[in-house]
Amino acid sequence: SIPLQHGAHRSGNRTDADMARWRSLRFGQFVHWGLYAIAGGEWNGKIYNGAAEWIRSWKEMPTAVYDQLYKQFNPVNYHPEQWAQQAKDMGAGYMIITTKHHDGFCLWPSKYTRYTVAASPYKKDIIGPMVEAYNKKGIDVYLYFSIIDWNHPDWRTSLKTPADSAAYKRFKVFVKNQLTELLVKYPTVKGFWFDGTWDDSWKNDGAFSDELEQYLQKLHPGLIIGSRLRADERGARHFDSNNHLMGDYEQGWERKLPEQPADVHGNDWEGVMTIPENQWGYHAHWLGHIKSSNELIEMLVKSTSLGGNFVLNFGPKADGTFRSEEVQRMQEIGNWMKVNGSAVYGASEAGLGKPDWGYYTRRGDSVFMVVFNVPVSGNLRVKLPAKTTLAEASASGQPVTPELIGKNEYFIPVGNAPRHAPFVILLQTSRAAGAEGGHFEKAK
Numbered sequence: 001s002i003p004l005q006h007g008a009h010r011s012g013n014r015t016d017a018d019m020a021r022w023r024s025l026r027f028g029q030f031v032h033w034g035l036y037a038i039a040g041g042e043w044n045g046k047i048y049n050g051a052a053e054w055i056r057s058w059k060e061m062p063t064a065v066y067d068q069l070y071k072q073f074n075p076v077n078y079h080p081e082q083w084a085q086q087a088k089d090m091g092a093g094y095m096i097i098t099t100k101h102h103d104g105f106c107l108w109p110s111k112y113t114r115y116t117v118a119a120s121p122y123k124k125d126i127i128g129p130m131v132e133a134y135n136k137k138g139i140d141v142y143l144y145f146s147i148i149d150w151n152h153p154d155w156r157t158s159l160k161t162p163a164d165s166a167a168y169k170r171f172k173v174f175v176k177n178q179l180t181e182l183l184v185k186y187p188t189v190k191g192f193w194f195d196g197t198w199d200d201s202w203k204n205d206g207a208f209s210d211e212l213e214q215y216l217q218k219l220h221p222g223l224i225i226g227s228r229l230r231a232d233e234r235g236a237r238h239f240d241s242n243n244h245l246m247g248d249y250e251q252g253w254e255r256k257l258p259e260q261p262a263d264v265h266g267n268d269w270e271g272v273m274t275i276p277e278n279q280w281g282y283h284a285h286w287l288g289h290i291k292s293s294n295e296l297i298e299m300l301v302k303s304t305s306l307g308g309n310f311v312l313n314f315g316p317k318a319d320g321t322f323r324s325e326e327v328q329r330m331q332e333i334g335n336w337m338k339v340n341g342s343a344v345y346g347a348s349e350a351g352l353g354k355p356d357w358g359y360y361t362r363r364g365d366s367v368f369m370v371v372f373n374v375p376v377s378g379n380l381r382v383k384l385p386a387k388t389t390l391a392e393a394s395a396s397g398q399p400v401t402p403e404l405i406g407k408n409e410y411f412i413p414v415g416n417a418p419r420h421a422p423f424v425i426l427l428q429t430s431r432a433a434g435a436e437g438g439h440f441e442k443a444k
């Protein structure tokens, strides 16, 4: 392997309590909120086909116009305790909030730039009350932070001249100052969700990203930071030049999910997902497919079945309210999670493969069958590993009688009554005496 100073410093997943908690929560809420919500994906009567939070880069939107939008930021209907309650009702265990997206506008009154809420008509800190409201509901908070900062005079995409290098040196100090400020002002946050780290300026300075990560973890022990922050000294991102994951979990699953255990190599990982095809900030006109609650529940269960977390994104309007499609999905998903959340919370891969009828998840000896597709036979096939016995099966607390159809193979009869949502069957298994280690195969 290649000797690296700034590659992965740990092989295998973190085993500490903070990471175990992150892993157990399984389901998060992403919130993208900022000046882009004022534009809402359109300008001068034209609709922007890109992602709403990127509208500043749209040729139809003069940057000078965008950069004045802060003078209109005044979310009179922003009630963080209502945001937190609806997230709680959805079943989210953690929330990720954009403190600063690529446009550089800060939702907290940073003392390192004037481009913050303090300069807006709203004046007040957005982040502090949000962290407090979510924590009060028992929801952990993570801070999204974009390294790219289109507003800052010292940000550079690449370093072409000595002047560029001098500017970017100042910019790195600014970044470290802002991150320190966020941890000092909001000490209950559990981690950072970094973005905007693909430019050469950042990619070619692996040493800085490594030192920054170590500095932040020393300042805030237990901090959780995904694989988007770092580059190694050869410019490799997410996985270092020896193909070892950098950061505490794989953070590359954006609007896509792994298909099988081999795709995640036994690493902790998190998938982030939009309800429309590709909108993170508020866009008045959602184009293309809008995912239903059942589709989103399947993605959450699929993620759990592959040992990862699933984070669903919401883009509040400029006034601080949520669009009806988003409120509806939070309620529908929450209603399902209230009944079936035990198949997700604290659960992980079952090591039983992928059945046609849906997904297996597992927590200890409890195996959950989350059923999306009932076969025409009305019987769900279950094959357990050798040395594993099936103690009992139940659906919604009612016992179900499995039919033994072969060695450690069963049919679970569920009938063909029409169903409009996935349902869960609990298999209580027991480890036969002398079964070595985990009687379920561990992900490779």
Ligand SMILES: COc1ccc([C@H]2[C@H](O)[C@H](O)[C@H](C)N2C)cc1
Binding pocket: 032, 051, 053, 054, 195, 254, 272, 280
């Ligand atoms: C260039 O392709 C990109 C760049 C950045 C993104 C940003 C989105 O604005 C959003 O914040 C998402 C989480 N992030 C990866 C998405 C796609």
